[in-house]
Structures are given as structure tokens and as C-alpha cells.
Amino acid sequence: MTLTYIEFIFDSVKVKAGITQVTQLSNRKNDDGALPAGAFRVSTLTGAAPPAGAFGLSTLTGAALPVLPALGELLPGGLARGSVVAAGRWSLLCLALAAGASVAGAWCAVAGVPQLGVSAAAGVGLDPARLLLVADPGAAWPQVVASLLDGCELVLLRPPDRAPATVRRRLEAVLRRCGGVLVVAGDWDGAQARLLFTRQEWAGIEPGHGRLRARRVLVVADGRGAAARTRTRWLWLPGPDGSVGPADQVAAAGPDMRETG
Secondary structure (H helix, E strand, C coil), X not given: CCHHHHHHHHHHCCCCCCCEEEEECCCXXXXXXXXXXXXXXXXXXXXXXXXXXXCCCCCXXXXXXCCCHHHCCCCCXXXXXXXXXXXXXXXXXXXXHHHHHHHCCCCEEEECCCCCCHHHHHHHCCCHHHEEEECCCCCCHHHHHHHHXXXXXXXXXXXXXXXXXXXXXXXXXXXXXXXXXXXXXXXXXXXXXXXEEEEEEEEEEECCEEEEEEEEEEEEEEECHHHCCCEEEEEECXXXXXXXXXXXXXXXXXXXXXXXX
């Protein structure tokens, strides 16, 4: 078992006590009137799920969606509506980018990440009661994503492969019309903002054994227009308590940290 595989599981699944309920949506349809394949609304059994037909947009206003405070220096002003944000390979950073909008009351969707654990998403800050999951959008994923953008203010997508220029233009047109944000786990030519790991260090790794407890990452952000200036920030992703936060004064690995790339 490689460390890369363990990191993927760490980024996708959070094991803790709790029961979740997954309910198939009855009121979100594709252009042809059919439900997107595999679309679900997720809510905790201890909370009140919105009744059928109650799905609707949040009351968020403004030219940008908010981000978590830890990401504020990397994305000053938040996530611009109508924009694409590329976040490299799938990681907890992708969920963290969506968490600020979700905390503020936005509907969010995740498409193309069948391994995603609802507890992992909730642990970063996403509200399960306002979260749509499409585990496998299939070959028609561009149409599914377009339908999600019609009803959600933020869609987190892991595409099956690099999106052709025609698909990118079509979805970017939907974004401009709907005023949403598309966060892509992968590459996206022409993305308005890009965030990537350049270094990461794990706590809990010992020679031949250990238990992963926390990860410190150096994130580099750049992009086009107002996001053209390169910004860097050390973050806990996640910290020892499972949260996302700034990790200052960590230019060198501490005694219990191990750099893995």
C-alpha cells in the first residue's frame, strides 16, 4: 500500500460515529426532464431534511462566494462568480474551497468522486443538508454538470479526463449565465484561479510504522486577471483536530513532521 493511496483515502473518507441519510432528489432534472444519474441529497438523520420541492438557491449576494478564513490570503475577495478554479489532483483542498460557500448557506454539489465520504465533507465545513452528490456522472458528465450549475452556486467536479475546448466553453457559458463557481479537481485550461500543493509534511509517520494525524501543506495560488499575482500559504489540511487552518512558522519540518513531496 503506497503513501499516495493512503493520502487519497485520508482526503476522501473521515471515519467517525454518525449516521447519514441519502435521499434521491425528486426535483432536479436535466434538460430532457430526467434526473441526473446518481444524484442525491444528503442530510443527517438528526437534522431536518428539506421536503420534496423545497430545493432552492441560497440568499447569498455579491460578486463572489466566500471562502474559509484560512484561504482568505490565497483568494482575496473569495471565489468570483462565473469563474473556474482549478485545484490539481483530488485532495482535501478541493473540499476546503467549497466549504466557505457552504457555511454561508450556498447549495453545493460534488460530481465524479465516488469515494467521497459525507463525514469528510462535513468535517471540513460543508453542510450535508445542502449538498448534492453525483458519484458517477458517466459519459454525459458535461450535461450533468450544466444541470447542477443551474441549481447550485458551487459545483466541485473531478472530470474523467481532460475537458475538450468545446466542453470548457459550454460550461463556462453556463457559469456566466448562472453566476456559479466551478471547482475542478484536475487541470482546466483558462481557469481564472489555480491552487496547487508544492510541499506537504505529515505528522505521525515513523520509520516502518505510524499513524497519520495531521498534514501541513504549502499551497501556491495564481491565475488570470486579479488573481495573476502568485500567493503562497502554509495550511493545516487537516490539522490535528481535523480542521483547516493556517500553519504559520513552518518553513522547516518540525521534529514530528515528515516531508513527502
